[in-house]
Amino acid sequence: MTPTTAPRLRPFTQVDVFTAEPYRGNPLAVVLDAEDLDADAMQRFANWTNLSEATFLLPPTHPDADYRVRIFTGSEEFPFAGHPTLGSAHAWLEAGGAPLRDGILVQECAAGLVRVKRDGGRLAFAAPPLTRSGPVAETDLARIAAGLRMPREALLDASWLVNGPEWIGVLLDSSEQVLAIRPDYAAMAGLKVGVIGPHPAGSEVGFEVRTFIPGDAAAEDPVTGSFNAGAAQWLIGAGKAPESYLAAQGTMLGRAGRVYIETTGDDVWVGGNSMSCIEGFVLL
CATH class of the missing domain: 3.10.310.10 (Diaminopimelate Epimerase; Chain A, domain 1)
Structure with a gap:
């Protein structure tokens, strides 16, 4: 399918999640500016990375959220996933993101709003309800x-x-x-x-x-x-x-x-x- 917009360079980071040792956790690709990307382009990139997931950060649509994320495996979009949540929050904060509330940031995803807090030097998310x-x-x-x-x-x-x-x-x-x-x-x-x-x-x-x-x-x-x-x-x-x-x-x-x-x-x-x-x- 033809892209809806001309390709451009977008800030990117690859985060190793759930480890204090580099290259000993679960890697995540994070595109920090996904505005104007359609789902097909996101899916193609997630497949190309050959990682378990890639995430795409967007402005929030909910007033209580700090940012919005879309989460893709190599073959499908997930409404929620755990290591993409922590890795995306880490990348967003490292890129200069400022939460609306002290100590807690709120991620908007297809499953709803997910709270993420600082836990010492770590981040932690509140487990969403089981469906x-x-x-x-x-x-x-x-x-x-x-x-x-x-x-x-x-x-x-x-x-x-x-x-x-x-x-x-x-x-x-x-x-x-x-x-x-x-x-x-x-x-x-x-x-x-x-x-x-x-x-x-x-x-x-x-x-x-x-x-x-x-x-x-x-x-x-x-x-x-x-x-x-x-x-x-x-x-x-x-x-x-x-x-x-x-x-x-x-x-x-x-x-x-x-x-x-x-x-x-x-x-x-x-x-x-x-x-x-x-x-x-x-x-x-």
Whole structure:
């Protein structure tokens, strides 16, 4: 399709999210000025980056929002996603964005308004409400067990955790079980599966997380904010996780993802470090 406007250079940054070590988290492409770009142009660029997501920052349309973001994977637009939220907020602030309120910025996305706060040197977003939760059909659990190459009884609990991406969360007995998974993507085709298991008592990290995305380009996501948000809401609400904990993700991919979960009142906050690793301009 012919672009609606002539391409021009736009400020750009690539942010590593959920890590304090460069190139050990989940990278995100952020186009800081996406005015007059149409969805087709955004989708083409997101596909070209070969990253899990790219975001495009726009002026807000809601009076309470500081900025608006559109979030694209290589093949579709998401109403919300976690590491794009933190990475976009980091890039917006670093580019000189000034929140309307002290200590809190408000991101407008297709899922609504998402609050982001400073948490020491980190940023954290308030987990949005789940749009689908609850039991998973036994037929799906059987497919997931086959995909994880483990007996059905090893899946201690499971729940739909939809807050944008359509995750199914699975609780295992231990971090060791999580790290031992060698997924059969074909067996769980069509399902986005996140797996979480506790580390031994006394460990610095409370839970180990892995997320699997079957499809034509089957992949394990390095660090997944949306899944960690849903998993925290589910497990804390069920009394299976403490109100605050640290989750590790990306271990099997050579990453050092760290997700900080904290409950304050009715809010579950999902936080992590971010750092800009590439800055410049893109022609769009």
